[in-house]
Amino acid sequence: MSEQSVAASVAAVLPGARADLERLVRIPSIWADPGHADDTRRSAEAVAELARDAGAADVTIIAADGGAPAVVARFPGPAGTPTVLLYAHHDVQPTGGDEFWTTPPFEPTERNGRLYGRGAADDKAGVMTHLAVLRAYGGxxxxxxxxxxxxxxxxxxxxxxxxxxxxxxxxxxxxxxxADAANPAVDVPALTTSLRGLVDVTVEVAMLERPAHSGVYGGPVGDALTALCRTLATLHDADGEVAVAGLVHGTSEAPDVDEAVFRSDVGLLDGVQLIGSGTIPTRAWAKPAVAVLGIDAPRVAESSNVLLPRARARVGMRLAPGDDAVKAQRALADHLEANVPWGAHVTVTPEPGIAEPFTIEAAGTAYDAARRAFTEAYGNPAVETGIGGSIPFIAEFARQFPGAAVLVTGVGDPASRWHGIDESLDLAMFGRAVLAEALMLAELAGE
Structure with a gap:
């Protein structure tokens, strides 16, 4: 099939792919919430049905014990051609509060060329990118x-x-x-070559056997929540650099980004400073970052004048490429244990599910094919980029299939707000992503 024929076929299937993307977005497949387990199974069944309709030779829904359903569909190629595994995921993040969305998170809505809805970008757009490519080739x-x-x-x-x-x-x-990363702009394709790792811990501070009256005992006796806050404040120095000892701190050679654009993309309030040092790519891709993800404490409306006996928080830490996740998690725990004031008791519990940082060598036949295809589809050269987030399974794929080239492509852009309120997908970029992947398969076949 010629390049022109591929482009025409992609254009023909895009309206249907858009409609099916909306269908998938309407399914609240939040596997993290047990109340949505059936929705996640329904989502897998919908993906399996779409794969069958796309012409798959066989489709299987698989799951490990206690795990979510995954879909595997095979499309045999001509003899002697390579086999390409196209990965995406159909589960989504919780909404963060439906009431904060401009339109309901599971009712896909188009505004100004973007499709809004939870999973519209992360990662049901990835699912439909793959399926649209397969439809363009008639299965x-x-x-x-x-x-x-x-x-x-x-x-x-x-x-x-x-x-x-x-x-x-x-x-x-x-x-x-x-297909689970992002592009730096809607018309600039990216091949992601580095990802930060991720570890979490839960820290609990205890000071009293039971709540105590703040008027009778306050002064000589502290409270656990204040002690916890003082502990958490030691995670950064005055400039916002991560203060945990023993972590890897790298640098990025990528050009710096426009700070005003970056601030707008993230929604930073006027006057709020960026923290840390170095270029924005260095800070976002190549250095560690620590965030307090949640605190167990009374809600303001439910609080009373008592000294709290216990308080706890969940702390997440992103790791620079080249770091070791197990050692870094221990370093975070050691730091918290060493910085609790007033003799308070502290318990730090490492959470499971650590993600190792990962670096990809972007060389070889597959990368050459991807660069040609993505440059043609987007009209701009493909760039290599890092990502501040973590994709734990990439390292697992590399371990399980050591001879396979791993390419991480983008179906989002800085305005997509992955995991946030009003997540969205640029629909024109979605079309470019489908065309790029379709052309890449032709390149890999030697056509």
Whole structure:
């Protein structure tokens, strides 16, 4: 199929792909919430149905013990061509409060060329990118394709290693394309080559056996929440640099980004300073970051004049490429234990599901093919980029299939607000992403 024919076929399938993306967005597949377990199963069944309709030779829904359902669909290619594994995930993040959205999170809505809804970008757009490509080829792609759509990425893919081991032969491949990252702009394609790691801990501070009257005992006796806050404040120095000892701090050679654009993308309030030092790519991709993710304490409306006996918080830490997640998690725990004031008792519990940082060598036939295809589809050269987030399963894919080239591509942009309120997908970029992947398969086939 010529490049012009591929482009025409992609254009023909885009309206249907858009409609099916909206159908998937309407399913609240929040695997992290047990109340949505059935919705996640329904989402997997919908993806399986779409794969069958796209012409898959066989479709299977698989799951490990206690894990979410994943979909595997195979599209055999001509003899002698490589097999490409196309990955995306159909589970989504919680909404963060439906009342904060401009329009309901599970009712896809178009505004100014963007489709709004939870999962519209992360990562049901990735699912439909793959399916649209397969439809454009009439279910007969120029290479062998295995579509793998996971159902628990947003909870750290805890059962993915078991799935890959149990179905190793079914998922064996030469190239892995992971459509779960972002582009720096809607018309600039990216190949993500570095990702930060992630570790979490829960820290609990105890000072009293029971609540005590703040008037009778306050002064000589402190409260656990204040002690916890003082502990958490030691995680950064005065400039906002992470103060945990023993972590890897790297640098990025990527050009700096416009600070005004960056501030607008993230929604930073007027007058609020950026923290840390170095270029924005260095701070966002190559250095550690610590955030307090939640605190267990009485709500203001439910509080009273008592000294709190206990308080606890969840702390998350992103790790620079080159760091070791287990050692870094221990360093975070050591720091918290060493910085609790007033002799308060402290318990730090490492959370499971750590994610190792990962660096990809962007060289070889698959990357050459991707660069040509993405440059043609987007009209701008593909750039190599880092990502501040973590995708734990990438390292697992590399371990399970050491001979396969791993490409991490983008279906979002800085305005997509992944995991946030009013998540959205630029629809023109969605079309470019489909065309880029379709052209890449042709390149990999040598056409």
């Amino acid at each position: 007969r792609p120029p290479v062998g394709v295995t579509l793998f759509v996971e159902g628990e990425e947003e909870t750290g893919s805890p059962t993915l290693p078991a799935l890959l081991r149990s179905h190793h032969e079914l998922l064996a491949c030469d190239v892995i394309v992971i």
